[in-house]
Amino acid sequence: MLSMTAIAVVRLRSLFGVVMLFGIYSLLSALIFVVLDAIDVAFTEAAVGAGVSTVFMLATLVSTGREEKPSRYSPLLPLGVVVVTGAALVWGTLDMPHFGDPGNPVHVHVADRYVQVSPTEVGIPNMVTSVLASYRGYDTMGEVIVIFTALVGVLSLLTIRGHVTVPRHRTTGPDSRPYPVLQVMAMLLIPFILVFALYVQFHGDFGPGGGFQAGVIFASAIILYALTFGLNDAVALVPVWLIRVLAAAGVLIYGGTGVVSMLRGANYLDYDVLAHDPVHGQHYGILIIELGVGITVATVMIGIFFAFVSRAEGSR
Amino acid sequence: MIQDHLAALQVVLPLLAAPLCFLLARQRLLAWLLTTLVSWGCLAISLALWWQVRDGDVIHYAFGGWDAPWGIEYVVDRLNVLVLVIVSGIAAITFPAARCSVEKEVPEDRQGLLYTALLLCLAGLLGITITGDAFNLFVLLEISSLSSYTLISLGRDRRALTASFQYLVMGTIGATFILIGVGILYMLTGTLNMADLAVRLPALGESRAMQTAFGFLIIGVGLKLAMFPLHLWLPNAYAYAPSIVSAFMAATATKVAVYVMVRYLFTIFGPAFSFTEMHVQLLFIPVGLIAVVFTSIVALFQHDIKRMLAYSSVAQIGYMLVGIGLVNVSGLTAALLHVFNHALMKGALFLALGATCYRIGAPLIDNLRGLGKQMPWTMAAFVGGGLSLIGVPLTAGFISKWYLILAAVERGWWPVVVIVVISSLIAVIYIWRVVEAAYLQERPDDAATVTEAPLALLVPTWILVLANFWFGVNPGALTALAGDAASVLFGGYTW
Amino acid sequence: MVFSLFNYWVVIVLMMAGFYTVIASGNLVKKIVGLNIFQTSVFIMYISVGKVIGGTAPIVAANTELYSNPLPHVLILTAIVVGVATTALGLSLIMRIRQAYGTVEESEILDISTREDEAG
Incomplete structure (x- = not known):
């Protein structure tokens, strides 16, 4: 298919x-x-x-x-x-190792530690989160920087216009008619989406989820708002300066955590030293950096969407 | 305490300065000051790292305190410290010149973003060089690529947009090829750490999957380093980017890609696999030689001097590929030296052009007529850089070409020697075109009278020009470093 | 034997469909879609590598011994983010190109550029 x-x-x-x-x-x-x-x-x-x-x-x-x-x-x-x-x-x-065979090199080298030791060493059940945020936390920081770079790039190409000369309460889609039913539906849905985003954000230790997914879901709530109520209202809700500040702040939260562990005498992004014992330290560290990821991802997605819609409305 | 963290700080400093710069974006002066200071900090760190590894020590830095191969590590040895110094050195020289040139070429509200992107690009390039993890390399590669697309698109001409898009498409294909290659290597070995890969790959024996991975990595990295005929994105990208961006990227971006190629060929796959089993030299020698001749000839016919220099860059990459393809220590030494020296000469030439653009706008050859009298220092700097590009004795360019010729003679491959000499003669012609226009022709009556470029641009340009002569006259320390690195790489070296 | 590699072959077909779209299509938007398909298929390759038959998702659960490999999942999470960042940047370039040239067809842009280059 x-x-x-x-x-x-x-x-x-x-x-x-x-x-x-x-x-x-x-x-x-x-x-x-x-x-x-x-x-x-x-x-x-x-x-x-x-x-x-x-x-x-x-x-x-x-x-x-x-x-x-x-x-x-x-x-x-x-x-x-x-x-x-x-x-x-x-x-x-x-010549490749056969699909799904537990004896493949990928499963017996390196990964075995993640699977067997990480629940006690890092102390959280979701191994994807412990690899993502701790063992390979530096990659994830790179990923946050990549998404931040995308915002820098999009903003240098397109401008977000808060006050487009389009009447209020119009949709941004190709058909521009007000949709009262949609608006009510959206108002009902948005709080649930936001709560779900927060749940995903803080539940990433135990189940699937984490800062990145939460950020995207959060952004989608704002995007839904922008689609139903128009760009002007959405920009009033999430002003451009806030997007800029929060996008940078998310990166700084993540990077700053690393600096703190450095100041406490460990290597960059070593969370062990953040609390009195390593497992707690890992917990705090992962919580904080996931927050940084969530903030940056959400604001960058919103910012890019605003920039795109500004251009789309401007061109019509 | 801080000396233990230098390896991490090398990349983290510009990486975290970028969001700060983004916050300061509206205060253009502050954003520029921050960018400049950070570039100087990076240079200081890379020099300190050089000091630490000068006797052949290797620094390992484990992120998050997780030892490799479970965590990500940074590794510094004599090979990549050379690249670190050149990248941060070029940044430390070009970024201070940025303000003047950017004020003229980029709209005010975009300047802060340009500085942010410059910092990100610098961090990405340094990170690619220093990382010891194959996947981390991909992430940092994307940081530097996305910021380069941004930087190029900020050029004044609308062709900058299409150039940037073309680079984006080709760059992403390259990055995806690298991702496929790394994926296959991971599938075969279960590790992403380069040192660990280097140990585990030879144990596999002959493996078709490994050969496929090799192919994908060569093509992926080849796209990034503008290996002929995958260079199509480069001329437009360098020609239409803002001047300061051309100067920084031309001097650094492809050099880092050459480093990645060397690292894959020698450290990860090992010379035995790369050259004896895969015969990659059979690809590099012809491709390098065709690039050297063909793109030099194309450079002859360009009206736009920036484009001309961009084509010449592709030719210079050809020299480096030939150096690697000769498969002997002196050839690799020549390639590494040329990485360093080419950064010096292209940095000087593009900065001199930036100074010219500052006064006359588009750097078309017709606009340069008679400029020798009106902008004597700028034009003299261009000629100085040009002499090095040609490879005149007493310049840095001569040293690397001399080693390349020695290496070819050592092999007994006389045709290679002949082609290197011929292409140098072509370089004489295209540099001469500029000299002729600037010094021997009269300034047209309808052309505006211009004055010398501001000192903020001239001083960095001349620092680079003088560096070309300094390293041409005193090549000792540098050739020793490159020679050591090369012989270690051939000696079945593992991290 | 054949079945055990079947997964990879499907991935390769997808990869090549995406790759073909990128290099053969003249429309810039479609190129970006092609890039996305190309990348997504590479993601599937990575995830296939991490699968252990009989294993479960790598989240600790009672009475489970065999888990799939979490590392490829992490790598691909990162790669997805990189992909969307590239897409966003590419699309905003397309919008600016459209504004500057009035078209998003590669061949038409090429004609305009060639004329400009000849004009100097």
């Missing part, structure tokens, strides 16, 4: 359809992630791929037009490149 969707994307010329299919593709891959035991990843892929990315793409289509023109170049050269690359990969797979 996934392959069919992907091939349909290649063939289709209607960009709107392409983007919609991409959303479906993301959801399908999220399902596959669930089957493969990667619940956290599935959660994220559904929120990001099917949610945020698709919304961004749709917002782009508003200002760029929906149809693709036929390419004048022959598709043979790219096809050749692709076939060669694919063949190389297939050739390589013949």
Whole structure:
């Protein structure tokens, strides 16, 4: 099914359809992630791929037009490149360790410690969170910086306009009519989404979830608000200066935690020294940095969405 | 205490300065001051690291206190400290010049963001160089790439936007190829730590999956280092970016990619696998030589001097690939030296062009006519950098080309020697075009009279020009460092 | 034997579909969609590597011994974020390109640029 969707994307010329299919593709891959035991990843892929990315793409289509023109170049050269690359990969797979075998090198080296010792060493049941936030916490800090860089990039390309000359209470979608029913529904839904975001934020130690997923969900609540009530109201709710300050603050919270552990005589991002005993220290450390992740991700997503919609409204 | 944390601070300092700079974005002067101070701090740290590893020690720094391979570690040895010094050194020289040039070329409300992106780019490049973890490298690579796309898109010309987009697409393909390669290596060994990979990969014996991973990594890194014919993104990106960005990126970005290539070939896969089993030199030598000749010729026909220098950069990367492909210690020494020296010369040339743009706008060859009299110091700096690019004796460029020729002679590959000499002659021609326009032609009557560029731009430019001559006359310390690093790499070195 | 590698082959087909879209499509938006598909398929490859048949999600639970490998999950969480960051930046570039050139078709932009380059 996934392959069919992907091939349909290649063939289709209607960009709107392409983007919609991409959303479906993301959801399908999220399902596959669930089957493969990667619940956290599935959660994220559904929120990001099917949610945020698709919304961004749709917002782009508003200002760029929906149809693709036929390419004048022959598709043979790219096809050749692709076939060669694919063949190389297939050739390589013949030697690969077999799918799902518990004796594969990936399961017996390095990962064994995460699985066997992390619940006592880091002290939380969700191993994905302990690897993410502690063992490979520096990667996660890099990921927060990447998303922050994206905000810097988008803001240097597009400007968020708080006061567009569009009447209040209009939707930002292609059809601009007020939708009272939708607005009431949204008002009912948004508090639940926000509560759910907070739950995901602080429950990441025990079940799937964490700062990143929570940030995206939080942002989606604001995006829903912006979609139903218009950009002006949304910007009034979450002003641009707040987005800038919080996005930077999230990164600083994360990085600052590392500096604190350094000042306490341990290596950068070593949470052991944050409390009287290591396991508590790990707990505090993970809680704090997940908060930093959540804040930055939520504000960056909101900021990027605002910037996109400002442009889309400006172009109409 | 602080000396134990230098390795982490090298990257964390600019990384955390970036959000601060973002908060200060509206105070342009403060943002610039912060950026400059941080770049000097980075240079100080990298020099201190050099001091610590000068006798061949290797520094390991475990993030989060988790030892490798469970955690992420930073590793500093004599090979990457060379790259750290050059990247932070170029930053420390170009960032102070940024204010003047950026005020002229970038809208006021974007300047703070530009400084933030510069810091992020610097942090990413330093991080790629210092990290000892294959996946961490991917993350830092994306930090530097995303900030580079941003920096390029801030150019004045609308072609900067398409150049940036083209780079984004090709860069992301490259990064994804690297991700596939790293994924296969992980699948085979269960580890992401480079030192651990280096131990475990040879134990696998002949593995087709490993060969596939090798291919994907070479192509992925090749896209990033603008290996011919994957260089298509580079000329436009450097030509249309703001001047200061061109100067910084041309001098550093591709050098870091060359380092990554060397690290993969020698430390992770090991010379035995890379050269005896995979015969990567059969790719590098022809590709390098074609790049050297072909792009030098293309450079001849450019109106835009920035584009001309960008094509010449692709040619210079060709020299480095040839140096690696010669598979002997002197060849690798030449490649490493050229990484360093090319950063010096391209930094000087692009900064001199930045100073020119400050006064005349677009750096088209016709606009340069008669400038030799009106901007004598700027043009003299350009000529100085140009001499080094050609490889005239007593300049840094001569040293690395000399080693390259020695290495080729050692192999007995005379055609390589001939091609290196020919391409140097082509470089004489394209530098001469500029000299001719600037000194031998009269300034057209309708052209505005301009004065010398401000000191804020001239001083950094001349520091780099003089560095070219300094390292041309006193190459001892540097060649010793590069030579040591090269012989260690060939000696079946593991971290 | 064949079945045990089947997963990887499906991933490769997806990868190549995405890759083809990136390099063959002339429309910039579609290129970005292609990049996303390309990346997502690499994610599936990583996650497949981490699966242990008979294992469960790597969250400690009573009476479970066998867990799937958490490390690829972490890597892919990071990679997804990187992907969305790239997408956002790419799309905002597209909007600016559209404003500057009036089109998002690569060939039309190329024509305009070539004319500009010739003009100097």
